[in-house]
Amino acid sequence: MQINRTPWHFDHIFPLPVSVQGADDQKWQEVLLQYVRPVSKGATLTLEGAPWDAMICVVDGWLSLSKSLDTGHVQIIDFAMQGDIVGPASADGVTSAVTVEALTDGTAAIIPPAVWHCLQTQLPGLASLVQATEAAIRARRAERALRLGKGSAEMRVAHALLEFGVRLNAPFGQVYHIPMTQQTLGDFLGLSSVHICRTTRRLARSGILEVTDHMDIRVLQPAELAKIAGTDPEALRREILPMQT
Amino acid sequence: MQINRTPWHFDHIFPLPVSVQGADDQKWQEVLLQYVRPVSKGATLTLEGAPWDAMICVVDGWLSLSKSLDTGHVQIIDFAMQGDIVGPASADGVTSAVTVEALTDGTAAIIPPAVWHCLQTQLPGLASLVQATEAAIRARRAERALRLGKGSAEMRVAHALLEFGVRLNAPFGQVYHIPMTQQTLGDFLGLSSVHICRTTRRLARSGILEVTDHMDIRVLQPAELAKIAGTDPEALRREILPMQT
DNA sequence: CGTCTCATTGATCCGCCTCAATAGCTGTGG
DNA sequence: CCACAGCTATTGAGGCGGATCAATGAGACG
Numbered sequence A, B: 001m002q003i004n005r006t007p008w009h010f011d012h013i014f015p016l017p018v019s020v021q022g023a024d025d026q027k028w029q030e031v032l033l034q035y036v037r038p039v040s041k042g043a044t045l046t047l048e049g050a051p052w053d054a055m056i057c058v059v060d061g062w063l064s065l066s067k068s069l070d071t072g073h074v075q076i077i078d079f080a081m082q083g084d085i086v087g088p089a090s091a092d093g094v095t096s097a098v099t100v101e102a103l104t105d106g107t108a109a110i111i112p113p114a115v116w117h118c119l120q121t122q123l124p125g126l127a128s129l130v131q132a133t134e135a136a137i138r139a140r141r142a143e144r145a146l147r148l149g150k151g152s153a154e155m156r157v158a159h160a161l162l163e164f165g166v167r168l169n170a171p172f173g174q175v176y177h178i179p180m181t182q183q184t185l186g187d188f189l190g191l192s193s194v195h196i197c198r199t200t201r202r203l204a205r206s207g208i209l210e211v212t213d214h215m216d217i218r219v220l221q222p223a224e225l226a227k228i229a230g231t232d233p234e235a236l237r238r239e240i241l242p243m244q245t
Numbered sequence C: 001c002g003t004c005t006c007a008t009t010g011a012t013c014c015g016c017c018t019c020a021a022t023a024g025c026t027g028t029g030g
Numbered sequence D: 001c002c003a004c005a006g007c008t009a010t011t012g013a014g015g016c017g018g019a020t021c022a023a024t025g026a027g028a029c030g
Helices: A022-035 A113-122 A124-150 A153-167 A182-189 A193-205 A222-229 A233-240 B022-035 B113-122 B124-150 B153-167 B182-189 B193-205 B222-229 B233-240
Strands: A036-039 A044-046 A055-060 A063-068 A074-080 A099-102 A106-111 A209-212 A216-219 B036-039 B044-046 B055-060 B063-068 B074-080 B099-102 B106-111 B209-212 B216-219
Touching: A022 A036, A022 A106, A022 A113, A022 A124, A063 A182, A063 B124, A074 A124, A074 A182, A074 B124, A106 A113, A113 A124, A113 B124, A124 A153, A124 A233, A124 B063, A124 B074, A124 B113, A124 B124, A153 A182, A153 A193, A153 A216, A153 A222, A153 A233, A182 A193, A193 A209, B022 B036, B022 B055, B022 B106, B022 B113, B022 B124, B063 B182, B074 B124, B074 B182, B106 B113, B113 B124, B124 B153, B124 B233, B153 B182, B153 B193, B153 B216, B153 B222, B153 B233, B182 B193, B193 B209
Parallel strands: none
Antiparallel strands: A036 A106, A044 A099, A055 A106, A063 A074, A063 A099, A209 A216, B036 B106, B044 B099, B055 B106, B063 B074, B063 B099, B209 B216
């Protein structure tokens, strides 16, 4: 289901939680408001290989970016959430490299390339934001690629749960929800849903975390989990959370 | 070995093969010349976690970007070659997310963040180049992540060899060289060197390609190889080769 | 000629996939 | 209210792909 492109009216979202430093912010917020629209759970924004040239700025909710093989196997490349600015277009600039789907109801601004190009040159503050966001995206994708290639199932799961916690800004010990099934998490980590189940159960049984009610996560032993994930939560935060300069 | 940062003198490289469209090109070439320097095979430009904030523009030769686990396992995130512009910095902007090493002798420009920021705003042509390059990088990394997560060893090897051929612009049937050992290719594909060996031998025995003299590749049956890789060479070219608009 | 690195091949093992069955939960209609 | 369907989670059994360990070639180089 391709979402339509008519402007949407939002009176109730002020200000949008994706902001730019300095004087450029007002203009940026205006543009965002102009292109922002609701996205409903399960909706497909674009398909791998389909025509697409716009930028997507996530205001609220979760999106998944995925690719698939003709065997039917799906690999989720990344999740995008509040504040992420993603360009699904591939090198030719007019084709989507990934399928973008909504994991939850949410809102996103879809900004045409002409407007985007214009903004980039006119708003230096936006350029900084974009660079910071892109560095964060690269860093977290690299971190995952490392574990996808060389890590055990346990390490992948531990790292993913820590990453979600960091990105959601959830304090340790607090419950946070990730809006996906074990199947989806498996598609993200290159594992079968069955093995996701076994792995999370094992972590739960050893008292490191609790998983309740369809993916409500509570980390009980952050240090243990971090050790399994092969990372340090503080370092991870610095590495993958965009920081505007 | 950290390379030094004193300017280097090049009289013999004109023009640099990393060019920008339009009137900005001259300025860009000047800046490149100012920061370009030779890199020798085996040299380490930066280490994962070390201080780093510069951009790297590859003029000639191959670089590898890698991360490693404390088990000693290494995952190569990407190779950078002629024309690639890579930012190894993570989200904090001052730490390298990856280790950057030279696989061959070559030349690269290392551009300080202040200069880079300045260039971005002053040279719109450069901004376009960067966006195109980044889209290409994202697309090829996504393509690999898919196979890293869901593909067989055979598919990963086939895809990597096709990707190298495309990036090197090697016509089908022609020999091209990839400057790495089977171990390095394994670190790239998430496979052991032993399994790289078995897989390439199997492909060679079935007449799909030839591998001679330490990674001189010759694809004999491009269609077969593409089928195994789960891709179409033309589509791959469009998707992962940067095209300036 | 000895050493070093890299490629190749065999043997064995194990982590994860696949298939399959059951259980729990939610919503729907009679 | 229960019966049922549909989806997700859980657990077991068996198989396979790729890792690991180990030994032998094969060049390259001093």
